[in-house]
Amino acid sequence: MVSRKFKRKWWNRFMLSLTILATGIALVPLASILVYVALKGLPALNWEFFTQLPKAVGEPGGGLANAILGTIILVLLAAGIALPLGILTGIYLAEFGKDRVAFIVRFLCDVLTGVPSIIVGIVVYSTVVLTMKRFSALAGGIALAIIMLPLVARSTEEMLRLVPHSLREASLALGATQGRTIRSVVLRSALGGIVTGAMLAIARVSGETAPLLFTALNSRYWPTGLDERIASLPVYIFTYSTTPYEDLHRLAWGAALVLVTMVLGTSVAARLAAKKVNGGK
Template sequence: MRGEAGLRAMQARDWRRRWHNRAATSILSIMAVMAIAPLFFIFVYLFIRGAAGLSWAFFIELPRPVGESGGGVANAITGSAVLLALASAGGIPLGLAAGMKLSERERGPTSQMLRAVIDLMTSVPSIIVGLFAYAFLVVPLGGYSAWAGGAALMIIMLPIVARATEEILNLVPDHVREAGLALGLPRWKVTLMIILPGVKAGLATGVLLAGARVAGETAPLLFTAFSNQFGFRGLDQPIASLPVQIFTLASNPDEISRQMAWTAALSLVFLVFIVNVITRLLLRRK
């Protein structure tokens, strides 16, 4: 009799545990849906609003005065390209070098300091980088310039590239390095001619993702590159960029500007997504 009561109690507990399990699993699923839902909403809305303003003119024409329909964001597109090129010219080699330094086996004071600094640099808010570039380049040069904007983006790009490079180089098995050294090759040749070419795809991924991240940065450009309405006028002049243009357009009160803001945002997000998908494919092939 006691056995039967005990059995029943056990069954009840079992039932309760199973029920808890089911409830927890469904709650977790709901949470996952809640996490993905914003992406879905934002993207669908962005697509619907943005696609309405798509035309060739949007990409190849300069902006018209506020309130006038037509025109495009060609200035912002060339501006973003110039800024990205400037940022990459500094950020990629420096980031690669830093990543190579970090992945070395020896742990001297330089590596340790560098590791700490790269860690800290990734956590510097991007607007602070803007403040720095303002004081460092805008004030001495006497005005907003593409140089200052590119430098700000470079500082943001550098630690991302360094981190990615380090991670990828750490994945290279020791025996590859050892095989090279055993042939009597000097270390620099082993690194530059055996290891780096072997992880080309991985490095490309890191660099592309860093570029995509930097391409969407707005805050550090507000008071470094600023903006202009005319397209590229030289590296010592203010220059437009897609993110800053979106911000400016969104602040304008008229419906035409808003439409352009949505279309520009769609283009930017599309660009970023494409890079993400490409890098994903690159990695999968590896």
């Protein structure tokens, strides 16, 4: 007769094998996309790609240096707006949100998360672009920030809720104020998860095209100010991929590879920074 210990041992191995298999299956599409984009995009990457402006249609050569810089500006602008507001909202929902206002905020965040990005672009176009009477980097940053905000807020709330209440109670018992407890104990414990949520939000907006078509539009020149039109990699990928020219298709694949690399590099750097803050844990 098979012992209960033997059954548990083999059942544990069976379930572990299933989880490893499921993880491998989930990684196949991701690896396939990364490899395919790398193979198609690498031939387009050269010094000219990173330093020169786009050429006119039909002319060989040129690069997307203005789009790379424009994408960085738009993402930084969106992050500068959405991250502080989203993290503070998440802190309120996790630590103080036990009333009707918190319920409404959570509901609005959940609804806003599911709103198509093109609707956000249209709203910002109606409220910001028409008011300024021009397309601008500022309008594009606001549109991306609106998309990021609910993702950051809800992920921050969930990460803070995972921090054991015993840590809060210990800090308060030692005489720390609630604000000091949240800042030095709760936020520090949940920093890795908060950073991960922020990076997921940045990755989400980095590839958005529809909102930028209504707000920042596009430009063939270097950025000159936040109140002017600005180039971006997603818009150039969309524009170039729909043309019949092979040179532009090649540049579109190169732009896609650069965009993916930027997102991966930012995620890795943020995780390493969070790990260092947590003392290498």
